[in-house]
Amino acid sequence: MLNAVATGQAAFSFSFIEEAHLNIVVCIKQTPDTAAKVEVKDGHVTWGDSPLVVNPWDEFAVEEAIRLKEKHGGKVIAISLGPETAREALKQAVAMGSDEAYLVSDPVLKGSDVLATSRALAKAIGKIDGVDLVLFGKQAIDGDTGQTAIATARRLGWSPLTYVAKIAEIDPAARTIKVERLLEEGRQTVTSKLPAVISVVKEINEPRYPSFMGIRKASKLAIPIWSAADIGVEAGQVGLAGSGVAWPEIMPLPAREAVCEFVEGASPAEVAAKLADKLAAEKVV
Ligand SMILES: Cc1cc2nc3c(=O)[nH]c(=O)nc-3n(C[C@H](O)[C@H](O)[C@H](O)COP(=O)(O)OP(=O)(O)OC[C@H]3O[C@@H](n4cnc5c(N)ncnc54)[C@H](O)[C@@H]3O)c2cc1C
Structure with missing residues (x-):
């Protein structure tokens, strides 16, 4: 807090309270489209x-x-580890509203497991000053x-908060966070100190489409590449x-054999009865 007091007939006091804000890193991976046909060829996975x-x-x-940046101020920094193509994924994060992006890419990273x-x-996260929160x-x-x-x-030595469906409270000044975790049994409220690492589930929000301005910004933004040495x-x-896991053999699943049979009958009731009998015979019901 800074105070400036003028002397003379009138005295003015100006207080500038430094607002706490959030530095948020979001880790994104580039993956094949969900509709991609993933195959095993010559012992390697390919799409x-x-x-x-x-x-x-x-x-x-x-x-x-x-959303956190819009509410509390600060900035969003997107990081992806992958080949050059992953730059496109980072551009999408910028087009949505991220401020900065870094690609971690180096031939020595190829083959890295978790x-x-x-x-x-x-x-890479350690290279960024004052990170409060990392989202996955x-x-x-x-x-x-x-x-x-x-x-x-x-x-990092920071608290992991997984399956987060809601960030209920976050207090950048007090350096605390309260989240709701989505578990099979219900929701669990957890509080933690910042900095923290969060993984989110789809119930948390509805992602926005990239804006026109965002797409322009992304097309102009230089995305630095950090090498292993960097x-x-x-x-x-x-x-x-540096990996603990090896893939000694990868094999495709055997193709499933399916038989399609149409159940016919004079009336919907007859079709339903025949279907029920078949399901009972197959011990499905
Ligand atoms: C022996 C071995 C060799 C492998 N070789 C390769 C390879 O050559 N190339 C390759 O692409 N994969 C390779 N993989 C797979 C790769 O290691 C994993 O994809 C990676 O460790 C992340 O694990 P995951 O995909 O299960 O991510 P998850 O743990 O399921 O991902 C959770 C979250 O972590 C974040 N995240 C995950 N990966 C990244 C990333 N790269 N950058 C930023 N954020 C991320 C995202 O937010 C994601 O939603 C290999 C794995 C093994 C075991």
């Missing part, structure tokens, strides 16, 4: 030329980060482990060498 998109769960994380990915993400999607639709947020939180990780700590 051919299918379009790449922002992992659908991560759109909810970006939206929530922007152990290595979280190491690199935590190092619940899971990536390709890797599907749902572990990256927790592993990154562990490496974030301070050595080749042996990431990629296949």
Whole structure:
């Protein structure tokens, strides 16, 4: 707080209270489109030329980060670890309303499992000053482990708050947060200190479409690339060498054989009765 007092007949006192604001990092992964045909070819997983998109769960994380910024002030910084193509995912986050974006990309990162990915993400987050909150999607639709947020939180030494369906309160000045976690049994309210790491579920919000202004900003914004050296990780700590998991064999599921049979009858009641008999015979009901 700054005070300025003028002397003389009148005395004026000006108080400038420094508003607390939030620095929010949102981690996004570029994944194949949900409609992509994922196949195993020559022992490798491939989705051919299918379009790449922002992992659908991560759109909810970006939206929530922007809403928090709109409410409390501060900025949203999007980070993605991946190949050059992941720049497009970052552009979408900027077009939605993120302020800055960084791509963590380096040939030595190829083959990273969650152990290595979280190491690199935590190092990248550590490069940014004064981070209050890191948002993740619940899971990536390709890797599907749902572990990256927790592993990154562990490496940062910050509280992990997973399956968050609502940020009930956040007090940047008091450095506290209260969230509702969506569990199978119901909702659980959890409070934590900031900084914290959150993974969000789709119930948290409705992601906005990128605005025209946002798309223009994204097309002009330079997205810096951080190499492994830039974030301070050595080749042996990431990629296949820094991973704990190996994929010794990948095989496609055997094709399912399905038989289609039309149930016919003179009336809807007869069709329903025949269908019920067949389901009972197959022990489905
Ligand atoms: C041996 C091995 C080799 C692999 N090789 C490769 C490879 O060469 N290339 C490759 O792309 N994947 C590779 N993978 C998969 C990759 O390691 C995982 O996709 C990654 O660790 C994240 O795990 P996940 O996809 O299960 O994400 P989840 O844990 O399900 O994702 C949760 C959230 O974490 C965030 N997140 C996840 N990944 C990223 C990311 N990269 N950048 C920013 N945020 C992220 C998102 O917010 C996401 O919603 C490999 C895995 C193994 C085990």
